[in-house]
Amino acid sequence: VCVSVSGQIRYSIPEEMQKGSSVGNIAKDLGLDVEQLSDRAVRILSRGRTQYFALNFKSGHLYVTERIDREEICGGMEMCLLNCEVIVEDKMKLFPVEVEITDINDNAPSFRSEEFDLKISETTAPGSRFSVRQAEDPDMGLNSIQSYQLNSNTHFLLDVETRSGGVKYAELVLEKSLDREEQAVHNLILTATDGGDPVRSGTTQIRVIVLDSNDNAPVFSQPVYKVSVWENVPEGSMVVTVKATDLDEGVNKEVKYSFQKITDKAPQMFHLDPKTGEITVVGKLDFEEAALYEAEKFSLDSENGKITVKEPLDFEETRDYTMAVEAKDGGGLVTHCKVEIEVIDENDNAPEVTFTSVSSPVPEDSVPGTVIALISVNDLDFGDNGKVACHLMDDFPFTIRSSSNNYYKLLTDSPLDREKTPEYNITITATDKGTPPLSTQKTILLQISDINDNAPVFKKPSYTAYVPENNPSGASIFSVKASDRDLDRNARVTYSILSSNLQEVPLSSYISINSQTGAIYAQRSFDYEQFREFEMQVQAQDGGSPPLSSNVTVRVFILDQNDNAPRILYPSVGADGSALFEMVPRSAEAGYLVTKVVAVDADSGHNAWLSYHLLQATEPTLFSMGLHTGEIRTARAFADRDAVKHRLVTLVKDNGQPPLSVTVTLNLVFAENFQEALPEMSDQSGDSTPQSDLQFYLVLALALISFLFLLTVTLAIVMKLRRSRKPKLLQCFGPDPYSKTGSMFPPNYEDGTLPYSYQLCLSSDTRKNDFSFLIPSVQKELSGLSILSRKPKVVSSALERTT
Incomplete structure (x- = not known):
């Protein structure tokens, strides 16, 4: 029989069914698909x-697995129920x-002994009533x-009397007076019969011994003794007398x-003193452990009749005990009374918390309301002592709700x-409503x-890399790094280059990136003079599905x-x-500007700072050359003993490490006009040969003099810098060209020739004979040179030679 009450399934089966017998089709009653049943999908949990x-997963039937003895499980309870849960x-x-x-x-009915006296x-007197040993039958109803x-x-x-609860109570009634002399012993057979099918019965023999006169039977002070006792009272505690x-x-x-x-379990709990009538507690009874107790563990001391407590009582097995006590005098007369003992519950059992099902790990995108675990809570106490409430200890993003039948959902x-x-680490606390309340904590690790x-995510919003030009091909020039807070493949980052501002050539011919480490490699050597900087977009993408990515800009400076x-x-x-001839007037005084060497350097910065040196001269004492201006001037006036034609070798050197240089040879002729200088110019090849022997000594002397001159000039520059940090000559380049923040030129470059991309600004009041020299920008090709002078003849001659 299957009955559904408030969502609960109930079956009814007789006891002692064979193992494997079907209880009911639980799958059909619950509406479950038999084909989808498995030990993982559906479980049966008994308490x-x-x-x-x-559960038979093929047919969906609930079947018996163990012998079911109703008397062993439920004892004298009218309703015997076995509870279990079906978990999907x-x-x-x-x-x-x-x-x-x-x-x-x-x-079958049975007596405690086969015979008694x-x-x-x-x-x-006839009509007297005598109590006899009562039979016991653990069956219920008609079967008792x-x-x-x-x-x-x-x-x-x-005489058979039916008392409360339908219990049959038998007494012997004396119908005819006894005569001991006539018959001292009467043997009677008492038979107890139940109402089952088939009928079962039990017998005992009563030996009636006729005694001499004893005309007063014992009398109890009250027919019924009612008493209450707390469970777990100490051993030996007296209940009632x-x-x-x-x-x-x-x-x-x-x-x-x-x-x-008395019931079978009562002697395990109480002991009666046969002399004093004191009833004391001797044992402890528990539903789960009742089957472990044996009758021989309890005894009645017939000599002193004293009942003592050996173990505490446990309210969870039974609430009250009803027993009959017989008082017999020395003459054999007996009387009876009833003792009712009620056990009062104490809150001595903490709730039991069991995780019947846990889902771990939980995806981090789980929506609120997702069921994490099923929790079973049980308290063996009764009333408020057995009512349990659960709550979470920590402020976590979880909640616990009551389900049904002491089940909770997390x-x-x-x-x-x-x-x-x-x-x-989720800690669940179950607390009952007893006084004082008891609680139990259970912790689970939820991942x-x-x-x-x-x-x-990149460590910086943008990156800047500096790479020296002429770098070796394949060298690592920079490295980017991105981190991902996810795990495993969701955190595996790969790198790639998306784009760059190099439009003329493919990016792959210049730059490559290691997709695993983020290291950036140069595919070829860079040339600062070709391009000085470029930028590119680097993408970092994880291995998730779908993948996520982020970009960063990397600027590379050459x-x-x-x-x-x-x-x-x-x-x-x-x-x-060698350069063409330059004409110098014979009347030129010391400091006369003969010509100027102009040079440029394609490099930049310190590598483009140039210095000019006079390596060789026919007459080293006659000419001087500006270290930074490249101007060649007369060091003294022309003398008659001096040669008319002179050959100067100049050196232009940059400031790099190591320095690079270039030389140029100048031919100078002292003459007042072009007609006077023409013979010297045409006789260039003939005059050079006689002077070849002299050139060796001139070069040696010029090197020595140049060294001393450079040393003197360096010392003079150092002293001058100490006196003044703002020479007028370079004021057009800024308020403080020698400061650390605004310096554009190296020390002592106030008269210097600037790099190829700069313009030179000279002060007009520094020297009277100075002239302005205009250098075009690097984007235009030098088309000419203008020399301005206050002497018309020199200007005309210079312009003719330039043309």
């Missing part, structure tokens, strides 16, 4: 230690199931004792007490973030699984190296490496 039922894992649902165990007539005085029969005799009748008095004298007055009508309460908290919800030697712009050089 007791013994698993009485199991994938739906996170459970269905409570109750199985009612009905009684069958599997126990009943002593009756011969003076006992229904009647008693006494064998045919001439002195006794049997029954008292019976006898008006006889001597032996007939001595009263002894004993239990008569759910997510807000969004999860694995990167913030990868795991939780959060990762999803790809974080894009790679650093200049001294890889370009100076180039002579003026004077122009012939095929033999």
Whole structure:
């Protein structure tokens, strides 16, 4: 029979069914698909230690797995129920199931002993009643004792009384007076019969011993003793004392007490002192451990009749005990009373918390309300002591809600973030409503699984790399690094170059990147003079699905190296490496500007700072050359002893490491006019030969003089810098050209020739004979040179030579 009440499934089966017998089609009753049943999808969970039922996953039937003895499980309870739960894992649902165990007539009535003696005085009047040993039958209803029969005799009748609860109580009634002299012993057969099918019965022999006169039976002070006792009272605690008095004298007055009508479990809990009538607690009873107790563990001391407590009581097994106590005097007369003991519950059991199902790890994108775990809570106490409430100890994004039948659900309460908290130690506290309340804590470790919800992040918003030009091909020039807060493949970052501002050539011919490490490599050597900087977009992409990415800009600056030697712009050089003739007036005084060497350097910065040196001269004392201006001036006036034609070798050197240089040879002729200088110019080749022997000495002397001159000039510059840090000559380049922040030129470059990309600004009041020299920008080709002078003849001659 299957009954559904408030969502609960109930079946009814008889006890002692064979193992494997079907209880009911639980799959059909719950609406489950039989084909989808498995030990992982559906589980049967029983509350007791013994698993009485199991699920057949092929047919969907609930069947019996263990022998079911109703009397062993439920004892004298009218309703015997076995509870279990059906847990559906994938739906996170459970269905409570109750199985009612009905009684069958599997126990025959039985007496505690096969025979017992009943002593009756011969003076006992007819109609007197005598209590006899009562039979016991653990079955219920009609299967229990229904009647008693006494064998045919001439002195006794049997009176059967039905008391509360339908219990049959039998007493012997003396129908005819006894005569000890006529018959001292009467043997009677008492038979107890139940109402089962088939009928079962049990017998005991009553030996009636006729005694001499004892005309007063013991009398109890009250017919019913009612008392309450707390569970877990100490051993030996007295519960109640029954008292019976006898008006006889001597032996007939001595009263002894004993239990008569008592359940099997009562002697395990209480002991009766046969002399004093004190009832004390001796044992502890528990539903789960009741089957472990044996009758021989409990005894009644017949000598002193004292009942003492050996173990505390446990309210969870039974709430009250009802027993009959017999008082018998020395003459054999007996009387009875009833003792009712109520056990009061104490809150001595903390709640039990069990995780029946846990889902771990939990994805971090789980929506609020996702079921994480099913929790079973049970308290063995009764009333408020057994009512339990659960709550969470910590402020976590979870909540706990009551389900049914002491089950709770653990759910997510807000969004999860694995990167913030990868795991939780969730502590659940179950507290009952007893006084004082008892609680139990249970902790589970819940791990959060990762999803790809974080894009790679670079350490900086942009990067700047500096690479010297002429770098080796394949060298690593820079490295970028991005981190991803996710895990495993969601955090595996690969790098790639998306674009750059190099439009003329493919990016792959210049730059490559290691997709795993982020190292950037140069595919070829860079040339500062070709391009000085470029930028590119680097992408970092993770391995998630779908992948996430982020970009960063990398600017690469090419650093200049001294890889370009100076180039002579003026004077122009012939095929033999020498410049054309320059004419110098004989009347030129000291400091006269003869000509100027103009050079440029394709490098930049310090590598483009040029210095000019006079290496060789026919007459070293006659000419001087500006270290930074390249101006060649007369060092003294022309003398008659001096040669008319002179040959000067000049050196232009940059400031790089190592320095690069270039030389140019100048031919000078002292003459007042062009007609006078023409013969010297045409006789250039003839005059050079006689002077070849002299040139060696001139070069040697010029080197020595140049060294001393450079040393003197360096010292003079140092002293001058100390006196003044703002020479007028370079004021047009800034307020402080020698400061660390605004310096554009090296020290002592106030008269120097600037790099190829600069313009020279000279002060007009520095020297009277100075002239302005205009250098065009690097984007235009030098088309000419203008020399301005206050002497018309010199200007005309210079312009003719320039043309």
